Amino acid sequence: MSNHLLIYCTCPDADCAQSIANHLVDKGLAACVNILPGVQSVYRWQGKRESAQEHLLAIKARHDAYGRLEQAIVDLHPYELPEIIAVPITHGLAGYLAWIDDNVTNENQ
Numbered sequence: 087m088s089n090h091l092l093i094y095c096t097c098p099d100a101d102c103a104q105s106i107a108n109h110l111v112d113k114g115l116a117a118c119v120n121i122l123p124g125v126q127s128v129y130r131w132q133g134k135r136e137s138a139q140e141h142l143l144a145i146k147a148r149h150d151a152y153g154r155l156e157q158a159i160v161d162l163h164p165y166e167l168p169e170i171i172a173v174p175i176t177h178g179l180a181g182y183l184a185w186i187d188d189n190v191t192n193e194n195q
Contacts, residue, residue, distance in 0.1 A: 090148060091173065095143040095168060095171075096141065098141075099141065106163065107121055110145060110159075116190065117186040117188075117190050118145075123141050124141075125142045
């Protein structure tokens with residue numbers, strides 16, 4: 087299993103996205119968070135089709151920080167059920183992956 091993750095999370099607006107991104111990086115839970123504005127989401131919620139403009143967070147982190155990162159998002163996110171999906175990074179530039187390692191704190195730090 088890879089120790090690196092790409093985690094996706096949608097946010098309702100730019101302020102929410104920036105706040106969560108800042109918190110994750112400041113707390114050492116993520117090495118980098120890209121904020122992609124203008125994502126159009128179409129989804130089913132409570133039996134109805136919904137559509138919303140959202141901001142997508144692309145979060146680079148380590149597997150061993152996932153639990154703390156997920157809890158931080160849940161605590162900060164305004165949605166009742168936020169999208170939090172983690173995908174393993176199976177390949178990547180070795181130096182970039184090492185940079186992720188260097189910028190995500192261990193649980194014991």
